[in-house]
Amino acid sequence: MKFETFEAGRWVPQYQYKSFSPVTVNHEWSWEDPQINTLLERASRALAELDAFTLIVPDVDLFIQMHITKEANNSSRIEGTQTEMDEAVLDSSQLAPEKRDDWQEVQNYVQAINEAVEELERLPLSNRLLKHTHAILMQGVRGEHKSPGELRVRHRGLN
Template identity: 55%
Template sequence: MQLLSLLSKADRYLGRLDMYSEYVHIDLYIRMHIAKEATQSSKIEGTETNMEEAFLDKEEISMEKRDDWEEVQNYISAMNDAVKQLHTLPFSSRLIRQTHKILLRGVRGRHKQPGEYRTSQNWIGGASVNDAVFVPPVHTSIADLMSDIEKFANDELNPLPDLLKVGLIHYQFETIHPFLDGNGRVGRLLITLYLVNRGILKQPILYLSDYFERNRTLYYDNLMRARTHNDINQWLKFFLVGIIEISKIGVKTFDGILQLQRNLEIKIQSFGSRSGEAKRVIEYLYAQPLIDASRIETITGKSKATNYKLLADLEKLEILQEVSGGQRNKLYVFKDYLDLFRSS
């Protein structure tokens, strides 16, 4: 009954979150959601890139942070590509391998068979297979095990509710650990992909990495408990609590965005004849919350002097905040908007 109660609640809150796909120009904000997910998911793997850095160009990132930055960019590309692929491909092994290939392209795991299931034994924790915390199944069984996941995910006759189904898929994927590297990131991506594929979410706006990162020990403990004590109930309860928590946060974030939009519409009126240009800049900032003079030039098509004046006015109204601290090539951040994602 406890599980059923959580399932009912999770369905309800997920429905509320999905509703925002109808009411706000969701495409603008998906980039922010994916950037947040990418930085949080990579953080679980020990990568340190903050949300602002995810929106910088490679040349603007210090050399020692570039590897981390590239992993986050790959995660963003992998999610975008996978959602696009869902229009033509089912939730399948092929989709999973393609997503993995993009994830590991040109980064630290690039020598570990990107896009291919492992052909050797791996393990979790410990220095070798002998003292490992957990040893996944032998590599020769992976094709069959992944085929089972694919069949289970697409079985229309299976009466199991979708949220329990995806909880099991994530658990099973992490237990199989089919790749030599990147299993955690792919496994977390699969949750969102499954929900979009099933039409439970119209857009990829629910990501559990933030919840898993905040409850990292419980996450690993509950996965292990299912393996050692056959206690899948405990894992599913933990998983559903995550969906409820993250859905609530998502709703709060979208409410904050709508409120921010209303406030900005009032502020923009003070720009008079330049309010159209200010509006276009703000529209750009919803998808890309960092900006400089050269980027404003491409948006407005106006002279440098006009653009600098626009930047100064946006800063004066506290819509933008200067973050680079330099006299030249100043970089500005859409702080109130970023804060909605940071605080959630």
């Protein structure tokens, strides 16, 4: 399949909406742009370095979990959460009471990522999976009463 002319799928009319139907990507690929070769070589090298790194890390699962926690902490800051990385790895009983709400948001994020990755073994990337993941994110935190696990409904006349 020619990379430069690839189309990811098409919009299929349904009842009162359209859905996107992706095409499969497990084809033999070809391309004319030499820059793609350079990018593929860089990606392959980065993957090889990551693979080699797993050989020297004593506990790869812990390493991955710490990166998930770091991502959760950084992402939660967008929402105004003030948990530091060292606090994010503590038990809630070790935190000052005023820090526990922010800490819980980070913990929900970690749980949501972990469960979503597990669910991807059984489910496709779908609204069902996204809704479930969002419901986990919102458990017991700010915004928990704002339809967790549901898509926003856009009302007519509103942008």
